[in-house]
Amino acid sequence: MHPLSLSTKNLTRKGFRSAALVFALALVVCLLFAGAIAVKSVSTSITLGAQRLGADLMIVPEGYEDTARTTLIAGKPSVFYMPESVLDRVRKVKGVRRATPQLFIQSTDFECCTYVDVLLIAFDQQTDFTIGSWLKEAIDRPLADNETIIGRSIPVSTGTTMKYFGTPLTVVGDLATTGLEYIDHAAFMTMATARQMIRNSRVDAEQTLDIGEDMISTVLVQLDPAITPERAKVFVEYEIEGVKALTSQDVIGSVKRQLQVLIRTIGGIGLSLWLITILLIGIVFSMAVNERKREIGLLRAMGAKRKNIFGMITIEAVLLSLAGGVLGLVAGGFLLIVCREPMRNAFKLPSLWPEPMFIFLAALFAVGAALVSGVVAAAWPAYKSSRMEPYQAIRKGE
Amino acid sequence: MKKKMTRKIAVSFVPILGGALLAGGVFLSGPEQVTAQSAKPVYKGTFYSATRGGHMVFTKITIDPERDMISGSTVGRLPMPNNEQADALQMSTDNKYIFYPTWDESMLYTIDIQDRLNPKVVAETKIFDEATRHCGSDIGADGNLYFSSMAQGDIHKLDISDPLKPKLMDRGYKSTYLCNVKVPGQGDKVVTTDMKEHKMYQYDAKSGKRLKELKPGGDEFLHRGHFSPDGKTIYQSSTGSLGDGVHSGRIYAVDTDTLELKDTLVIGHNYDVHDATTTPDGKYLIAAARRTPAKEFKDSEYVVINLETKKTIGTVSMCAGCHGASGVDPEVTQGREVFICGIQVAWE
Amino acid sequence: MIKITSLTKIYRVGKEMFKAVDNVSLNIGAGEIVSIVGHSGSGKTTLLSLMGGLTAPDSGSVVVDGVNLWSIDDDQLAELRNSKMNFIYQFASLLPTLTALENVLLPTMFSRRKKDKKDAARLLDVVGLADKASAYPAELSGGQQRRVAIARAFINDPGIILADEPTGDLDEDTEAEIIGLFRHMNREQGITFVIVTHNTALAAATTRTYRMTGGRIVVA
Numbered sequence: 029m030h031p032l033s034l035s036t037k038n039l040t041r042k043g044f045r046s047a048a049l050v051f052a053l054a055l056v057v058c059l060l061f062a063g064a065i066a067v068k069s070v071s072t073s074i075t076l077g078a079q080r081l082g083a084d085l086m087i088v089p090e091g092y093e094d095t096a097r098t099t100l101i102a103g104k105p106s107v108f109y110m111p112e113s114v115l116d117r118v119r120k121v122k123g124v125r126r127a128t129p130q131l132f133i134q135s136t137d138f139e140c141c142t143y144v145d146v147l148l149i150a151f152d153q154q155t156d157f158t159i160g161s162w163l164k165e166a167i168d169r170p171l172a173d174n175e176t177i178i179g180r181s182i183p184v185s186t187g188t189t190m191k192y193f194g195t196p197l198t199v200v201g202d203l204a205t206t207g208l209e210y211i212d213h214a215a216f217m218t219m220a221t222a223r224q225m226i227r228n229s230r231v232d233a234e235q236t237l238d239i240g241e242d243m244i245s246t247v248l249v250q251l252d253p254a255i256t257p258e259r260a261k262v263f264v265e266y267e268i269e270g271v272k273a274l275t276s277q278d279v280i281g282s283v284k285r286q287l288q289v290l291i292r293t294i295g296g297i298g299l300s301l302w303l304i305t306i307l308l309i310g311i312v313f314s315m316a317v318n319e320r321k322r323e324i325g326l327l328r329a330m331g332a333k334r335k336n337i338f339g340m341i342t343i344e345a346v347l348l349s350l351a352g353g354v355l356g357l358v359a360g361g362f363l364l365i366v367c368r369e370p371m372r373n374a375f376k377l378p379s380l381w382p383e384p385m386f387i388f389l390a391a392l393f394a395v396g397a398a399l400v401s402g403v404v405a406a407a408w409p410a411y412k413s414s415r416m417e418p419y420q421a422i423r424k425g426e
Numbered sequence: 427m428k429k430k431m432t433r434k435i436a437v438s439f440v441p442i443l444g445g446a447l448l449a450g451g452v453f454l455s456g457p458e459q460v461t462a463q464s465a466k467p468v469y470k471g472t473f474y475s476a477t478r479g480g481h482m483v484f485t486k487i488t489i490d491p492e493r494d495m496i497s498g499s500t501v502g503r504l505p506m507p508n509n510e511q512a513d514a515l516q517m518s519t520d521n522k523y524i525f526y527p528t529w530d531e532s533m534l535y536t537i538d539i540q541d542r543l544n545p546k547v548v549a550e551t552k553i554f555d556e557a558t559r560h561c562g563s564d565i566g567a568d569g570n571l572y573f574s575s576m577a578q579g580d581i582h583k584l585d586i587s588d589p590l591k592p593k594l595m596d597r598g599y600k601s602t603y604l605c606n607v608k609v610p611g612q613g614d615k616v617v618t619t620d621m622k623e624h625k626m627y628q629y630d631a632k633s634g635k636r637l638k639e640l641k642p643g644g645d646e647f648l649h650r651g652h653f654s655p656d657g658k659t660i661y662q663s664s665t666g667s668l669g670d671g672v673h674s675g676r677i678y679a680v681d682t683d684t685l686e687l688k689d690t691l692v693i694g695h696n697y698d699v700h701d702a703t704t705t706p707d708g709k710y711l712i713a714a715a716r717r718t719p720a721k722e723f724k725d726s727e728y729v730v731i732n733l734e735t736k737k738t739i740g741t742v743s744m745c746a747g748c749h750g751a752s753g754v755d756p757e758v759t760q761g762r763e764v765f766i767c768g769i770q771v772a773w774e
Numbered sequence: 775m776i777k778i779t780s781l782t783k784i785y786r787v788g789k790e791m792f793k794a795v796d797n798v799s800l801n802i803g804a805g806e807i808v809s810i811v812g813h814s815g816s817g818k819t820t821l822l823s824l825m826g827g828l829t830a831p832d833s834g835s836v837v838v839d840g841v842n843l844w845s846i847d848d849d850q851l852a853e854l855r856n857s858k859m860n861f862i863y864q865f866a867s868l869l870p871t872l873t874a875l876e877n878v879l880l881p882t883m884f885s886r887r888k889k890d891k892k893d894a895a896r897l898l899d900v901v902g903l904a905d906k907a908s909a910y911p912a913e914l915s916g917g918q919q920r921r922v923a924i925a926r927a928f929i930n931d932p933g934i935i936l937a938d939e940p941t942g943d944l945d946e947d948t949e950a951e952i953i954g955l956f957r958h959m960n961r962e963q964g965i966t967f968v969i970v971t972h973n974t975a976l977a978a979a980t981t982r983t984y985r986m987t988g989g990r991i992v993v994a
Contacts, residue, residue: 034869034883041870263595266594325828327884328852330860330861330881331856331857332883333849334852336883
């Protein structure tokens with residue numbers, strides 16, 4: 029007979045009690061696992077958002093900082109304009125290495141045959157350093173006038189010609205899914221196309237675009253590595269009236285703050301639950317060992333060594349913990365799938381799953397935590413019972 | 427109810443202001459007589475300090491070298507909008523304005539002090555969305571205003587060519603929890619103190635590189651400080667020992683150029699020194715010193731020291747006296763305490 | 775086989791001290807069936823536990839097959855218990871979660887000897903419970919449970935069986951069966967039996983009887 033079967037039989041003997049412990053542990057594991065994945069998802073999304081921006085600074089007209097943040101993070105189309113002259117002034121600011129303009133045009137749902145809520149982004153192919161790399165992946169040539177390359181979420185196939193503000197745009201390719209609504213819902217075109225679109229809208233569209241010839245929406249800036257974005261932001265705002273410079277920290281800052289609250293809440297609840305569970309397991313195991321004093325004495329009389337007794341009780345704890353861990357993981361996974369949408373909406377974020385390695389490590393950590401709590405909690409009762417004198421154990425168990 | 431309360435406070439300040447006027451009268455007549463009889467100059471000035479109480483405080487002080495004693499007038503206060511607290515304040519080089527940055531709200535108030543005992547907030551500028559907790563301050567040879575930020579851990583440089591529209595123009599010299607900032611000479615160097623690192627740092631202004639550092643004492647908070655009139659010495663204030671709530675507040679005399687410790691002036695136990703400045707001839711040192719344990723005293727004093735004899739010649743209570751007279755017993759809580767920090771003096 | 779010299783065991787109850795076993799010396803040879811009789815509280819069970827190394831004496835020694843039980847470490851003592859002796863108790867000593875067969879096999883879990891289900895089944899057959907191998911203790915009568923415990927005591931081929939009131943609470947027929955079984959095992963395998971009892975019939979069936987009073991052997 030294998031010692032393991034003795035442990036499993038002991039656990040099944042007190043089925044309800046074992047189930048309660050498994051449940052408590054499962055709760056901790058579920059919270060730790062789901063919490064870690066949720067926090068990592070949000071954090072991955074926003075970091076990716078900032079990286080995809082590909083720029084150290086995003087310069088927008090003063091007063092539109094929040095709008096720009098929402099556009100970048102939540103992909104909520106919005107438009108704002110400032111004079112193109114800002115671009116030249118930005119280029120002269122200390123620490124600025126490269127600067128490129130972008131012009132945002134909000135599609136309208138009044139016009140026939142266009143697609144709702146598309147953010148049309150015009151970029152300057154000569155100076156661009158953000159979209160170029162994606163473009164290269166998609167079509168590997170510069171974009172011609174009246175051509176567009178679209179985000180993955182726009183349900184149009186390559187070769188289709190869409191018409192916006194009286195201007196035909198032929199789809200020549202689409203970008204890989206980025207998980208960022210801002211990009212996934214955008215259609216990119218050249219600056220010349222955008223200028224033509226503005227002119228066309230005055231003669232050939234149901235709605236006129238009231239955008240001046242020399243207007244742009246934003247300037248994206250790449251900095252000299254010696255200058256921090258925080259410092260360059262001060263330079264830009266000092267040198268140029270009426271603009272604000274957003275650093276990636278600015279962009280993700282507000283979400284990060286919300287994230288901190290989430291981390292603290294989950295962490296706090298998780299930690300308290302964890303401690304309570306350790307205490308609970310400790311108490312239950314002490315009780316169980318007390319009840320089984322005679323049994324332990326008998327086993328010792330039969331020749332069980334101290335380590336056999338210690339091992340038997342520890343194995344019981346390990347089995348309980350593993351069961352709790354696995355159950356917790358399953359529950360956590362289920363919770364994540366169910367809560368994905370609400371979380372997405374709460375954080376206004378594309379909810380990206382973390383890499384499989386992170387999920388694996390989080391699962392490992394959560395189960396490990398359960399295992400550690402089980403073993404730690406059972407260690408003292410196990411030790412105590414292994415040190416009992418067999419005769420006393422048999423007598424006191426009477 | 428609120429109106430009644432305001433009236434009550436206003437009424438309680440009447441005797442204080444009355445006292446101030448009376449004392450002012452004494453000042454107007456007294457010192458002239460003293461100067462007539464003495465060869466030594468009498469120092470008269472209006473002292474302004476930033477406080478944690480949501481107001482800037484000010485008082486007129488006379489230091490009489492003949493009798494080695496000081497006399498102060500009644501303390502006045504300028505309530506700050508939203509009861510905002512502050513540590514730093516900086517007077518413009520023409521002595522017309524005080525720049526007063528508030529802690530967590532990160533507002534920069536421009537205060538007109540041309541009417542010395544009747545200061546007025548004349549401009550409000552929002553400089554950051556996040557808390558700055560500016561501590562140290564200086565105006566460099568370039569005419570720009572420097573504030574050190576405890577919360578953000580770096581120095582903020584502001585263009586004050588238009589005092590009513592200060593503009594942030596640069597930032598740098600990062601460490602952990604900055605307090606003092608001094609820009610010596612022609613502005614080719616910057617000296618800071620870090621409260622958490624317990625050190626003074628000297629930087630090259632052009633490259634931003636750290637040139638020298640000094641840990642003048644133990645693990646203590648190095649607060650604000652001022653230059654000696656010749657600029658060769660920085661009088662650096664310090665809590666002295668930390669931890670037991672009772673300090674041995676001190677002022678380190680540090681060589682501006684070599685950043686070497688030249689002298690240590692111990693103000694004494696039960697004092698935690700937040701700033702130190704000198705008379706225009708450098709003969710007297712005035713420290714803004716908080717009495718500790720704070721909960722017991724709820725007060726800060728200007729402590730005047732004769733730098734030749736190294737002896738304290740007198741003190742002026744800047745918090746408790748006024749609070750007592752107006753029946754205010756402020757609660758000492760974390761982050762909201764009773765003391766003054768920065769000193770700026772408009773000498774006459 | 776078992777040599778006991780000046781064995782004393784003292785219990786402390788509050789400030790009171792009482793000698794459960796008081797300066798007992800005796801020798802039990804291999805293949806003997808020895809009984810220890812006496813009233814309740816006379817120290818019989820404690821003496822048996824001292825012989826089996828289940829509790830440490832305050833003074834004196836117990837030497838089993840030339841090994842002083844209290845000169846070896848706990849692991850060695852456990853091994854010795856496992857290989858050389860086994861116990862039979864008056865109380866229900868089966869693990870309720872295991873079947874009769876598994877209970878019989880229990881001592882082999884801590885043993886190096888290779889014993890399998892066949893050996894256990896054979897022993898169950900010897901005690902007349904071949905058909906109850908897969909029954910749980912709760913499904914067995916008191917007498918049957920005792921017989922399973924006896925079968926268990928023999929699984930590791932011990933040289934010594936220490937039995938504490940092995941026929942207590944049992945009807946006369948079962949008692950006679952068990953006495954017969956002990957004699958059989960003693961005859962066939964040369965097992966030494968030390969039986970604590972106040973059952974005169976059982977005592978009469980042994981080769982030697984010791985009487986204990988107040989922790990001392992009074993009649994040998």
